[in-house]
Amino acid sequence: MKRIDLFDEFLPRDFKEGVELLKAQWRRRPLPIQLFLLMCLNLIIAPAVYAAAGTEIDRRSAWALGMLGLLTLGLSIYVFVVIFQPEHF
Structure with a gap:
């Protein structure tokens, strides 16, 4: 069979x-x-933040909030891994 x-x-x-x-x-x-x-990934998240906030924030702030959210998510995953696998660190 091919x-x-x-x-x-x-x-x-x-x-x-x-x-x-x-x-x-x-x-x-x-x-x-x-x-x-x-x-x-932030190119996808920032417009969603901007659309949810409406005209209350500018695009630069939406970009910063998207990056802050991604950073927070990454740090929480890192801390979760460090807590449950401390022998690797």
């Missing part, structure tokens, strides 16, 4: 090379890539 590789079928070759480069860079230097992905 195996169908959906990754090869639907995505262009350049995208696959980009994903492979991202995986290789993730192993070497994960912090810059994590920060980039965090900023990309």
Whole structure:
């Protein structure tokens, strides 16, 4: 039976090379890539904060509130892991 590789079928070759480069860079230097992905995630969160607040806050404040929320979530996950797995730290 022939195996169908959906990754090869639907995505262009350049995208696959980009994903492979991202995986290789993730192993070497994960912090810059994590920060980039965090900023990309904030592109989704900041407009939602801005829309929920209406005209009471400006876009810059919505961006800052989105980053603050993501930072708070990340720190709470980190503290949760440190509390339940202290031998790793």
